[in-house]
Amino acid sequence: MKSGTRIQLSFMMFLEFFIWGSWFVTLGTFLGANLHADGKETASVFSTQSYGAIVAPFIIGLIADKYFNAEKILGVLHLIGAGLMFLMFRADNISTFFPYVFGYMVGYMPTLALVNSVSFRQMTNPEKEFSSIRIWGTIGWIVAGLLISYVFHWDGKPGIEAGQLKNTFAMGSAASLILGLFSFTLPKTPPIKNKNEKDSIGSLLGLDAIKLLKNWNFLVFFISSILICIPLAFYYQNAHRFIEQTGIENVTAKMAIGQVSETLFLLLIPVFFSKFGFKKTILVGMLAWAVRYALFAYGNGTDLSFMLLIGIALHGICYDFFFVSGQIYTDAQAGEKYKSAAQGLITLATYGFGMLIGFWVAGFITDYYTTHPVENFWRQIWLIPAGIALVVFLLFLALFRDGKKQVA
Structure with a gap:
């Protein structure tokens, strides 16, 4: 793999998991402290991840695998995600917040497969090459946590409502915007399946x-x-x-x-x-x-x-x-x-x-x-x-x- 391609894929992985780690870790605290959500409402919000995982195969199988380049779908989904994440940042109650996070997770979960798809298609030996690319995703998640706690201090002090945690969505939105635009510069990853091939549910x-x-x-x-x-x-x-x-x-x-x-x-x-x-x-x-x-x-x-x-x-x-x-x-x-x-x-x-x-x-x-x-x-x-x-x-x-x- 060319060094330039390796850098591109590593940066893509970094941002992909930086975005997730920038808000998902603190979500439970945010929902309780900022939106005063009860257990049922909190469960509803977290369940959007599962709904996204259920819907993801349809998006990948019906769209990405058959009609459009994976890197372009990745870019579009993250640009839409940037807008939804910004609306999550602006939301001030659970009823407003829920439809935004639902839409976001339905769009985000398929990107987990898309970044893998883009990566694997550039590799001649995935067994040896993929781990060195994927590890940048874990690093991105870690960096997001360090920024929240030690740079921006959005966690709040114990016993005090962590009102600033809403800023994590602004950070996630900005990172999603960057990845959305950057995705269009990634190596071309066209569909490899026959468009006339019909997939069953x-x-x-x-x-x-x-x-x-x-x-x-x-x-x-x-x-x-x-x-x-x-x-x-x-x-x-x-x-x-x-x-x-x-x-x-x-x-x-x-x-x-x-x-x-x-x-x-x-x-x-x-x-x-x-x-x-x-x-x-x-x-x-x-x-x-x-x-x-x-x-x-x-x-x-x-x-x-x-x-x-x-x-x-x-x-x-x-x-x-x-x-x-x-x-x-x-x-x-x-x-x-x-x-x-x-x-x-x-x-x-x-x-x-x-x-x-x-x-x-x-x-x-x-x-x-x-x-x-x-x-x-x-x-x-x-x-x-x-x-x-x-x-x-x-x-x-x-x-x-x-x-x-x-x-x-």
């Missing part, structure tokens, strides 16, 4: 890979993937607001520890795979979710603040050892014909339906303990996803059978 959603569910191990993995996303949703929806309320300062920057951890543990996956195999690797990821939430439940912002920081740092194990390992397992099981369809099926199950259920469960639990006060509100909140993760761990341990047979 099933193929667009990855349902062509439904035959893989006939394999017992893949069925167990598939169901576990949906269930483990319920506790994952608790983290996205509540973690920033919880840690801010414990009294820890510069929360957004400290939560970026999770992305640093993600980068480091990503390098350890091949070692775990070769030494312990898929089942033990993914079990470690599942157990890490239970441990993380137990640390959140019993830690605090003073003498036990280290427990909260360890919980954040466990993100690398939680995400990489389950989700990345699961993507590798799915690729190996699917066979050449169903590789893309199988990945689409798992994405739809996790980021689509799994997290959609999780966001609503998290919102219901928050509202329940708000209307039925308990002595330790956050402990009760975190023990529930810890228990769910532990149950999924035990089910997978008991039901998944070790074996090397692949589905043809």
Whole structure:
């Protein structure tokens, strides 16, 4: 790959995840502090990510793969996103904010696939080249958190409403505008599919890979993937607001520890795979979710603040050892014909339906303990996803059978 192309793709990845990290991490705190949203309303806003993940295959399959260059669609979606993000910045109540964030996420989620598409098409050896490009996305997410906490100080002090968090949407809007314009300078990535080829709804959603569910191990993995996303949703929806309320300062920057951890543990996956195999690797990821939430439940912002920081740092194990390992397992099981369809099926199950259920469960639990006060509100909140993760761990341990047979 030419050095100029590498720089272009790296900058694209940096901005793609800088935009997401610039507002999504602090969203839960913003909704409570600025828009006074309750648990149900917060769940509705976070659920827009899942709706976007469900709609994304249609946008990619019906438009990007058949009619227009990927880099041009990427540019258009981010330009529209810049406008919607600015409207989110201007919104002063949840009823005004919701339609903007809904439209934004329906447009943003497909760009996650588009940046990969643009990148892969410029590579001769994606297995070796992609990681060095994708890591700039993680760096972009980390930089966004550092700017919010240490440069602009938008987090606010503990116990004070973080009114300035609305500025994160202005920053995201500006970055989206830059990426939207920059996208039109990216290497041309035209459609490679025959325009006359008709796609079924099933193929667009990855349902062509439904035959893989006939394999017992893949069925167990598939169901576990949906269930483990319920506790994952608790983290996205509540973690920033919880840690801010414990009294820890510069929360957004400290939560970026999770992305640093993600980068480091990503390098350890091949070692775990070769030494312990898929089942033990993914079990470690599942157990890490239970441990993380137990640390959140019993830690605090003073003498036990280290427990909260360890919980954040466990993100690398939680995400990489389950989700990345699961993507590798799915690729190996699917066979050449169903590789893309199988990945689409798992994405739809996790980021689509799994997290959609999780966001609503998290919102219901928050509202329940708000209307039925308990002595330790956050402990009760975190023990529930810890228990769910532990149950999924035990089910997978008991039901998944070790074996090397692949589905043809």
